[in-house]
Amino acid sequence: MDRRELADLADLAVAEVSRLGVQHADVRARAEDHESVQVRDDAVEGVSRGTSSGVGIRVIHDGAWGFAATNDHSPDGVRRAAQQAVEVARASARVRGRDDARAMLDEREPSLGSYTTPNDRDALEVPLGEKVDLLLSATMAARDAARVSYVEASTDAWRIATSYRDTAGSSVDQLVLQVGGGLAAYAIGGGEVQRRSYPNSFGGQYETGGWERVRLLDLTGNAAQAARDAVALLDAPDLPFHEDAVLVLGSSQLALQIHESVGHATELDRILGSEAAYAGTSWVSATDRGSLRYGSPLMTVVADATTPYAMGTFGYDDEGVPAGEAHLVTDGILTGYLTDRQSAAMLGEQSNGTARADSWGDIPLIRMNNVSLQPKEGDRASIVADTDNGFLLLTNRSWSIDDKRLNFQFGCEVAYEIRGGELGRMYRNSTYAGRTPDFWGSCDALGGASDWKVWGVPNCGKGQPSQTARVAHGAPTGRFRATVGVR
Amino acid sequence: MWGEDRLTALADDALTTGEAVEVVLSRTDSALTRFAGSRIHQNTSRLDGEARVRVVREGRVGVVVTNELTADAVRAAAVRAGEIAALTPPDPHFPGLTPPGQPYGRTSGPDEETVGCAPQRRAELVAAALDELPAGVEAAGTMETSVQERAVVSSTGVRVYSAGTRAAASVLAQGPTSSGWAEAGATSIGSLDCAALGRRAGEKVLLGANPQEIAAGRYPVVLESGATTNIVQWLGWLAFPGRAYNEERSALSGRLGQQVCSPLVTIVDDALSPLLPGAPFDAEGTATRRTSLIEAGVAVGIAHDRTTGALSGTGSTGHAMPAPNPHGGVPAHLLMNPGTESIEELVAGLERGLYVTRFHYTNVVHPVETSITGMTRDGTFLVEGGKVVGGVRNLRFTQSCLDALAGCEAVGSELELATDLFYGASMAPAVRLTGFTFTSTTAY
Numbered sequence: 001m002d003r004r005e006l007a008d009l010a011d012l013a014v015a016e017v018s019r020l021g022v023q024h025a026d027v028r029a030r031a032e033d034h035e036s037v038q039v040r041d042d043a044v045e046g047v048s049r050g051t052s053s054g055v056g057i058r059v060i061h062d063g064a065w066g067f068a069a070t071n072d073h074s075p076d077g078v079r080r081a082a083q084q085a086v087e088v089a090r091a092s093a094r095v096r097g098r099d100d101a102r103a104m105l106d107e108r109e110p111s112l113g114s115y116t117t118p119n120d121r122d123a124l125e126v127p128l129g130e131k132v133d134l135l136l137s138a139t140m141a142a143r144d145a146a147r148v149s150y151v152e153a154s155t156d157a158w159r160i161a162t163s164y165r166d167t168a169g170s171s172v173d174q175l176v177l178q179v180g181g182g183l184a185a186y187a188i189g190g191g192e193v194q195r196r197s198y199p200n201s202f203g204g205q206y207e208t209g210g211w212e213r214v215r216l217l218d219l220t221g222n223a224a225q226a227a228r229d230a231v232a233l234l235d236a237p238d239l240p241f242h243e244d245a246v247l248v249l250g251s252s253q254l255a256l257q258i259h260e261s262v263g264h265a266t267e268l269d270r271i272l273g274s275e276a277a278y279a280g281t282s283w284v285s286a287t288d289r290g291s292l293r294y295g296s297p298l299m300t301v302v303a304d305a306t307t308p309y310a311m312g313t314f315g316y317d318d319e320g321v322p323a324g325e326a327h328l329v330t331d332g333i334l335t336g337y338l339t340d341r342q343s344a345a346m347l348g349e350q351s352n353g354t355a356r357a358d359s360w361g362d363i364p365l366i367r368m369n370n371v372s373l374q375p376k377e378g379d380r381a382s383i384v385a386d387t388d389n390g391f392l393l394l395t396n397r398s399w400s401i402d403d404k405r406l407n408f409q410f411g412c413e414v415a416y417e418i419r420g421g422e423l424g425r426m427y428r429n430s431t432y433a434g435r436t437p438d439f440w441g442s443c444d445a446l447g448g449a450s451d452w453k454v455w456g457v458p459n460c461g462k463g464q465p466s467q468t469a470r471v472a473h474g475a476p477t478g479r480f481r482a483t484v485g486v487r
Numbered sequence: 488m489w490g491e492d493r494l495t496a497l498a499d500d501a502l503t504t505g506e507a508v509e510v511v512l513s514r515t516d517s518a519l520t521r522f523a524g525s526r527i528h529q530n531t532s533r534l535d536g537e538a539r540v541r542v543v544r545e546g547r548v549g550v551v552v553t554n555e556l557t558a559d560a561v562r563a564a565a566v567r568a569g570e571i572a573a574l575t576p577p578d579p580h581f582p583g584l585t586p587p588g589q590p591y592g593r594t595s596g597p598d599e600e601t602v603g604c605a606p607q608r609r610a611e612l613v614a615a616a617l618d619e620l621p622a623g624v625e626a627a628g629t630m631e632t633s634v635q636e637r638a639v640v641s642s643t644g645v646r647v648y649s650a651g652t653r654a655a656a657s658v659l660a661q662g663p664t665s666s667g668w669a670e671a672g673a674t675s676i677g678s679l680d681c682a683a684l685g686r687r688a689g690e691k692v693l694l695g696a697n698p699q700e701i702a703a704g705r706y707p708v709v710l711e712s713g714a715t716t717n718i719v720q721w722l723g724w725l726a727f728p729g730r731a732y733n734e735e736r737s738a739l740s741g742r743l744g745q746q747v748c749s750p751l752v753t754i755v756d757d758a759l760s761p762l763l764p765g766a767p768f769d770a771e772g773t774a775t776r777r778t779s780l781i782e783a784g785v786a787v788g789i790a791h792d793r794t795t796g797a798l799s800g801t802g803s804t805g806h807a808m809p810a811p812n813p814h815g816g817v818p819a820h821l822l823m824n825p826g827t828e829s830i831e832e833l834v835a836g837l838e839r840g841l842y843v844t845r846f847h848y849t850n851v852v853h854p855v856e857t858s859i860t861g862m863t864r865d866g867t868f869l870v871e872g873g874k875v876v877g878g879v880r881n882l883r884f885t886q887s888c889l890d891a892l893a894g895c896e897a898v899g900s901e902l903e904l905a906t907d908l909f910y911g912a913s914m915a916p917a918v919r920l921t922g923f924t925f926t927s928t929t930a931y
Binding site for chain 2: 043045053193
């Protein structure tokens with residue numbers, strides 16, 4: 001669908017649902033294109049291109065929520081979806097809870113506007129051969145450098161066009177371009193599978209923008225080191241168990257720590273119980289703002305949907321709220337929540353614009369945008385030099401956290417001993433574990449602006465039916481205390 | 488529902504565009520009613536579909552996916568897939584598309600009541616569960632239904648269609664200091680007893696009130712069906728996939744024929760089982776069949792698609808995932824055989840240990856050792872003298888799945904369909920294990 005057809009589809013949907021006498025309706029017509037290219041060693045493993053389009057209609061009727069979505073773009077199909085949304089809302093009104101709760105939204109002026117991700121070259125317009133050549137160049141560089149078992153490289157590109165309309169008069173048209181790329185070298189032997197990824201695990205780095213962002217990663221130039229490290233890990237010892245160890249985390253691992261233990265924990269829908277049965281709730285309460293000590297005074301976390309090139313950057317959220325920023329933690333104290341129009345209204349506030357839907361077929365939920373830990377001073381080298389006895393852990397390998405976002409355990413691809421301010425031996429199968437306020441309370445060093453990097457997280461799961469969001473986190477190197485070597 | 492003729496006809500024009508074309512079609516009408524704080528707060532309905540077109544030209548493969556279910560859109564996808572294939576280097580391992588004449592089995596087909604389930608019916612079932620909660624207890628959860636039609640049509644002559652339904656419900660009961668969980672799934676909505684789910688979840692809240700902290704360590708455990716299923720599903724990703732096996736990344740690599748867990752453990756994959764929503768063909772159109780993976784504790788089988796099956800010499804076992812698929816055969820319909828013991832009998836066999844209702848956010852620690860970590864939640868209890876004596880605060884475990892099942896000393900008689908983070912539908916019974924390693928605690 002082109003953008004004119006998409007806008008027409010949204011206009012049709014809001015017109016159809018307006019006739020049904022609902023209290024509120026918002027519609028998202030969306031067309032998403034995606035391309036994925038995967039290579040392994042000297043072979044192309046998979047090339048796929050996909051497109052998905054449709055319209056989702058959300059209503060408040062009888063004081064209750066209803067939603068219906070369809071891939072049928074015809075007037076009849078859209079009309080049926082509008083009627084279905086109202087019927088679903090009537091059913092919702094059948095079970096209102098002990099307090100007879102009514103659906104509500106914050107008070108705000110309608111949004112009018114448009115947004116397009118700045119880009120030099122839409123990655124979906126780049127010839128496939130150019131992508132394959134780049135990826136094969138990277139895997140060959142890795143294979144030339146070390147006796148790896150295999151090397152994988154991939155690139156992804158998304159083009160997401162959305163037309164948002166609501167019965168209050170909002171009209172927003174948006175085009176978001178997202179890209180990703182990375183490589184991973186594997187070494188297998190002796191009952192071990194060891195991996196080193198560049199620039200990050202699980203597909204690499206993800207950003208908004210065009211193909212130029214993938215070129216900047218220089219996959220080929222960084223492939224050899226990843227390969228050498230993967231092979232070296234096979235002979236490295238396991239990271240030994242230490243309780244209350246000094247732990248220096250690289251920027252990308254700290255980004256995932258922020259994601260799991262700050263981002264999700266400050267989502268107001270989780271805090272209010274909306275996600276209780278699936279992803280869980282939070283150790284943070286709706287009355288903690290301004291008083292809860294989240295971490296050390298070094299810790300300031302800001303959600304900013306305008307960070308240049310970051311994966312969670314957009315012009316408007318999926319409730320038509322303009323992108324903005326919100327301080328979640330300031331000098332270690334909880335100072336805000338991630339909100340949408342519904343949850344903000346329950347606190348008598350306005351949304352800070354974090355409602356996003358995975359597709360045209362999903363309702364918007366509170367999702368992180370770019371939730372970033374602000375930098376302080378120094379860098380990885382200076383923090384290591386300032387550490388007498390500890391461990392440096394780099395690049396995520398696995399993650400798990402409890403349903404209140406308290407008890408966590410992460411695995412990393414590689415660890416190094418730190419002794420007397422210098423890096424020592426390499427360790428494999430490294431893990432660390434702790435509890436959220438203890439961990440953040442132990443933070444006594446964060447790198448500065450030159451050490452700070454925004455990392456895309458392409459696979460954030462939430463909601464039922466399950467939705468996946470692409471978000472980001474800025475983080476420097478950080479120093480903490482935690483238990484390491486849990487196996 | 489569209490039916491076989493209308494769905495498969497979408498592919499006919501696409502078949503004329505290239506020398507080897509495969510079209511995998513699906514059309515899904517799904518609805519999910521979600522409640523929290525004992526009220527319905529999210530309620531959704533979605534009609535969607537997909538045509539996944541794979542075109543092969545001289546060993547070069549391209550895939551294009553569209554959700555526009557028209558003959559023109561599917562044909563356009565085939566043309567584009569052919570263009571992609573032409574730009575792609577040949578895949579030396581591609582074994583070709585599935586040949587015709589597959590011995591397709593039969594599944595139970597769609598349940599009419601589930602197909603026609605209205606939003607009001609789902610709301611009534613939610614209300615039925617909520618009506619069973621004890622005083623002062625609120626609940627969250629889901630009630631969902633779906634009908635899916637699937638087909639594979641290819642230029643080799645494969646033309647196969649299947650339709651099925653699924654219904655599932657879950658209840659998380661929440662008290663001031665404890666929570667309880669119950670879930671059920673089936674191929675028909677009439678099989679769900681939501682009132683019973685509400686009762687069970689509510690009883691756990693009362694039983695687990697004021698939980699005590701217990702030290703991390705190794706404990707004998709009784710795992711409820713959902714927790715066991717989580718472990719079995721991880722074996723589905725880590726141990727059974729053909730590519731991991733071929734590349735010696737699997738715990739079962741080189742161990743077929745060996746005892747890998749307790750003789751009480753038998754695991755099959757069976758997309759034809761009436762217990763599970765499945766289809767008689769996989770995403771390559773290969774016939775699915777009951778595949779033994781672990782028999783009386785002995786590793787006996789691996790899941791393959793056409794590519795890994797060709798490389799290993801066994802052929803496909805009917806476990807292809809949608810193309811392009813780097814995993815190479817994944818069992819998505821795992822069943823662990825039930826035993827004979829009731830939950831009460833499993834607990835009675837524990838002198839001192841823990842009873843676990845469900846796990847949360849499990850993830851891999853060491854793939855070759857099938858070691859995973861995760862948390863307990865919504866009903867973790869201390870058992871002493873063969874009886875549940877009260878709730879305990881939740882714990883984190885770090886544990887090898889195969890090692891845990893090596894210590895399986897009793898198997899329960901009832902199966903529950905489990906829906907899990909990151910995965911589909913599988914079933915395993917409650918079990919009693921001689922040891923399970925808990926590595927830390929949490930605050931609730």
